[in-house]
Amino acid sequence: MRIVIFIITLSVLQFTTILYGQEQKVWTLQDCIDYAYENNIGIKQQGLNTIFNENTLKQSRIGQAPSVNAGATHTYSQGRSLNEATYLYTTEDQNSSNFNINSNITLFNGLQVRNTIKQNKYKLEAGIQDIEKLKNDISVNIALSYLQILLNKELLEVSENQLIITKQQVDRTRSLVEAGSLPEGKLLEIDAQAAREEMQVINRQNQLDISYLSLTQILDLDSVGDFEIELPELESLMAEDYIISPVSVVYQEALNVMPEVQGAELRLKSSENDLKIAKGARSPRLSLNGSWGARYSDAWHEFDPSTGSFSSDVTPFWDQIDNSRNWGVSLGMSIPIFNGWMVNTGISNARINIENYQYELKNTRNVLYKEVQQAYADAVAAIKKYRASETAVISMKKAFSYTEDKFNVGLINTVDYNTSKNQLTQAQSELLQAKYEYVFYINVLEFYRGRPINF
Numbered sequence: 001m002r003i004v005i006f007i008i009t010l011s012v013l014q015f016t017t018i019l020y021g022q023e024q025k026v027w028t029l030q031d032c033i034d035y036a037y038e039n040n041i042g043i044k045q046q047g048l049n050t051i052f053n054e055n056t057l058k059q060s061r062i063g064q065a066p067s068v069n070a071g072a073t074h075t076y077s078q079g080r081s082l083n084e085a086t087y088l089y090t091t092e093d094q095n096s097s098n099f100n101i102n103s104n105i106t107l108f109n110g111l112q113v114r115n116t117i118k119q120n121k122y123k124l125e126a127g128i129q130d131i132e133k134l135k136n137d138i139s140v141n142i143a144l145s146y147l148q149i150l151l152n153k154e155l156l157e158v159s160e161n162q163l164i165i166t167k168q169q170v171d172r173t174r175s176l177v178e179a180g181s182l183p184e185g186k187l188l189e190i191d192a193q194a195a196r197e198e199m200q201v202i203n204r205q206n207q208l209d210i211s212y213l214s215l216t217q218i219l220d221l222d223s224v225g226d227f228e229i230e231l232p233e234l235e236s237l238m239a240e241d242y243i244i245s246p247v248s249v250v251y252q253e254a255l256n257v258m259p260e261v262q263g264a265e266l267r268l269k270s271s272e273n274d275l276k277i278a279k280g281a282r283s284p285r286l287s288l289n290g291s292w293g294a295r296y297s298d299a300w301h302e303f304d305p306s307t308g309s310f311s312s313d314v315t316p317f318w319d320q321i322d323n324s325r326n327w328g329v330s331l332g333m334s335i336p337i338f339n340g341w342m343v344n345t346g347i348s349n350a351r352i353n354i355e356n357y358q359y360e361l362k363n364t365r366n367v368l369y370k371e372v373q374q375a376y377a378d379a380v381a382a383i384k385k386y387r388a389s390e391t392a393v394i395s396m397k398k399a400f401s402y403t404e405d406k407f408n409v410g411l412i413n414t415v416d417y418n419t420s421k422n423q424l425t426q427a428q429s430e431l432l433q434a435k436y437e438y439v440f441y442i443n444v445l446e447f448y449r450g451r452p453i454n455f
Helices: 002-023 029-039 041-062 112-178 184-218 235-239 247-257 259-280 317-324 342-408 414-447
Strands: 067-077 081-083 088-090 094-108 285-297 301-304 309-314 326-334
Touching: 029 041, 029 112, 041 112, 112 184, 112 259, 112 414, 184 414, 247 259, 247 342, 259 342, 285 317, 342 414
Parallel strands: none
Antiparallel strands: 067 094, 081 088, 094 285, 285 326, 301 309
16 A cells, blocks of 8 residues: 555656646746737737727728618507597597608718728827837836846856855865964954855845846736746857947937837827818718608508598508608708807817827937937947956956965965955956946847847
């Protein structure tokens, strides 16, 4: 029995291990972006707004078709009433039914329907551009958080490597102290340095955990869990000499691809059609109407020509419908003369709205130009900082190697050794920061040229 339980337990553990391994996923930057596009609440809400605009556009197009409505009424009456079959007053109880069909179509109303369709089309297209703008913002935020994780990973690795070197020096110093070659104070100094570096490792780990948390929050994941990102190969990008296009070139390209600019242009066009709709209210309205009707009443009796009186038999239903049916067609025109100044007020407000959207478009372009300028300046600074940091790290490594050799033979004290090592650590950290700033700002600059962020 124990053997059976052991086998079952082992099988369950193996299955759990396989399942757990299948659930683990290494997220690339594109995986993160795609996941956010599918699950971000803001994008979903904007998507619903787009569907609403689609329905509005569809309705405005269908609204050009004639309207058709049918109706029926049933009346029960007591007391003295008019018999519509004989046109005589009677005191008999009556049951009667009326049936009708009406149709109406607007032939002309100052092109308001056509301009409404155009206006709704521009609103729909502007809403689509709003979604793209939201996606762009999310992509940039995800890329920044993604790179922050990569930076913190490498900073943690630098701190861990420095701690390993210091611990090696602790072991070496302890051996020399025990052999009587160095005073115990030297060991205490290097031990204190190791403790400080252990604290630095803990701080770096905390920063890495927080950066993971930030990315998972952007993705709206329930928890960090076993979330892990892919480590992209950036060395090939860093080895290339990136050529930055002039600000004017990048800006002109951005004007053609940035959704916020296209959205502002579409909203301006929509407001221009709103003015046309308002002006259309001054135009006469021409409409065509058609109607058909019939009735039935239990007070409708057959007329007997031979006796010159009505029989006691009620006229059959379909005979009444056939005999009472009527139809008509009418052509109507409505000419607006004075409506409380509402038309003129609507036109004035529409013109104000156009001017407001013109300012919005101008402001959107100005903001974009400033963003491109800033991205250009950041990219130039990042490239210079990265190249300078590379040179600084090479020099610091040589200096630390020389200092370490002198420390090992007792030519310098612990303070000088730690100072040199800390300077190297600082230079390495600055190089890593410059590296990821380089990658980010170059991608941002390319992003304004219509290229997706990816590395």
